[in-house]
Amino acid sequence: MSVCPEDRNIRQALNRDVHVLRLGHRPGRDRRITTHVALVARAFGARTFFLADVSDPTITRSISKVISRWGGSYFQIHDNVDPLSVIREFRGRGACIVHLTMYGLPITKVIDDISSRCREILVIVGAEKVERIFYEISDYNVAIGAQPHSEVSALAIFLDRLWKGIELELCFHDAKYYIIPSAKNKVVRKVE
Amino acid sequence: MSVCPEDRNIRQALNRDVHVLRLGHRPGRDRRITTHVALVARAFGARTFFLADVSDPTITRSISKVISRWGGSYFQIHDNVDPLSVIREFRGRGACIVHLTMYGLPITKVIDDISSRCREILVIVGAEKVERIFYEISDYNVAIGAQPHSEVSALAIFLDRLWKGIELELCFHDAKYYIIPSAKNKVVRKVE
Numbered sequence: 001m002s003v004c005p006e007d008r009n010i011r012q013a014l015n016r017d018v019h020v021l022r023l024g025h026r027p028g029r030d031r032r033i034t035t036h037v038a039l040v041a042r043a044f045g046a047r048t049f050f051l052a053d054v055s056d057p058t059i060t061r062s063i064s065k066v067i068s069r070w071g072g073s074y075f076q077i078h079d080n081v082d083p084l085s086v087i088r089e090f091r092g093r094g095a096c097i098v099h100l101t102m103y104g105l106p107i108t109k110v111i112d113d114i115s116s117r118c119r120e121i122l123v124i125v126g127a128e129k130v131e132r133i134f135y136e137i138s139d140y141n142v143a144i145g146a147q148p149h150s151e152v153s154a155l156a157i158f159l160d161r162l163w164k165g166i167e168l169e170l171c172f173h174d175a176k177y178y179i180i181p182s183a184k185n186k187v188v189r190k191v192e
Numbered sequence: 193m194s195v196c197p198e199d200r201n202i203r204q205a206l207n208r209d210v211h212v213l214r215l216g217h218r219p220g221r222d223r224r225i226t227t228h229v230a231l232v233a234r235a236f237g238a239r240t241f242f243l244a245d246v247s248d249p250t251i252t253r254s255i256s257k258v259i260s261r262w263g264g265s266y267f268q269i270h271d272n273v274d275p276l277s278v279i280r281e282f283r284g285r286g287a288c289i290v291h292l293t294m295y296g297l298p299i300t301k302v303i304d305d306i307s308s309r310c311r312e313i314l315v316i317v318g319a320e321k322v323e324r325i326f327y328e329i330s331d332y333n334v335a336i337g338a339q340p341h342s343e344v345s346a347l348a349i350f351l352d353r354l355w356k357g358i359e360l361e362l363c364f365h366d367a368k369y370y371i372i373p374s375a376k377n378k379v380v381r382k383v384e
Contacts, residue, residue: 036225040345042339043339070339102371104373105373106373107360136376141374145359145361149232150231152345153348156349169298179295181296181298181338182297183296183332183333184333185295186327
């Protein structure tokens with residue numbers, strides 16, 4: 001039995017493919033932040049997580065563990081990718097390149113344009129320093145507020161605005177466990 | 193000269209006081225995640241960040257540096273607080289206690305109630321394991337989706353829904369630097 005009622009097949013309602021490319025990951029220092037970026041990508045409906053320039057098996061392992069428990073085996077992780085090659089490949093097949101940065105245009109000004117124009121999106125999230133080329137190569141440099149906060153929150157807000165909140169109902173048909181929302185308790189059920 | 197036009201005095205538009213209490217911080221391992229939680233608190237309009245049970249001067253230092261450059265000196269950080277004392281103090285003055293957890297009730301179901309009932313809010317965000325008492329003592333256990341992601345993204349989405357996006361226009365009157373939004377560049381101005 002699937003944990004998802006038929007009317008909660010939200011994966012199909014998220015009517016475009018989104019992929020996330022993480023730049024500037026420093027193994028060790030960034031491990032938990034990058035893991036959280038990947039968890040947001042999965043939980044908020046993206047299909048792929050690319051980690052640029054380095055391998056970090058601890059991240060792949062953490063996400064695989066989450067997937068095996070909570071579902072989402074369609075979600076792919078590729079590490080040690082060349083970021084410019086990934087960007088060119090996505091551009092070549094017509095995807096929009098969206099770079100999240102506090103220096104970009106406010107999300108409220110560009111989200112409607114992105115929603116109507118982009119059938120597929122590669123979202124770039126950087127660490128502290130992002131090279132100029134990524135600003136130039138992106139179709140949209142998008143600011144989630146013009147204040148420093150986090151690539152984790154920036155990605156979450158971007159996807160929440162893109163999908164108008166329906167991603168929060170995302171249900172994974174291949175989950176082994178699922179949660180029954182509760183006012184005061186932790187209620188976890190195993191899929192029969 | 194202030195960097196904020198008169199009509200962008202969003203701090204006043206954020207018409208209730210929000211404070212964030214971070215549980216379960218492990219210095220070392222959680223340093224960057226907790227720093228990002230505090231950055232989201234500041235950037236999304238909270239007034240106070242409480243760190244439970246431990247001191248971590250690296251976090252206080254990081255946030256102070258951000259404040260001295262980008263403004264927000266009203267934003268207070270208190271570390272090594274006793275979390276239950278903080279909760280009781282806020283409850284005593286009529287604040288709502290909101291605990292963000294994937295096991296709670298969906299935000300879409302409770303946000304209107306929170307918005308209309310709560311003039312002041314203490315938001316609790318935990319790390320991996322949160323003790324049962326915090327579920328019981330909270331007025332609301334709120335889920336930002338029923339999937340694992342991050343306390344950073346959970347806090348951002350909660351505040352974004354609470355304030356319906358106006359927090360992204362937050363402007364700090366005491367900033368030394370501010371950003372001119374740009375489609376392709378990084379444009380930072382020093383306040384004259």
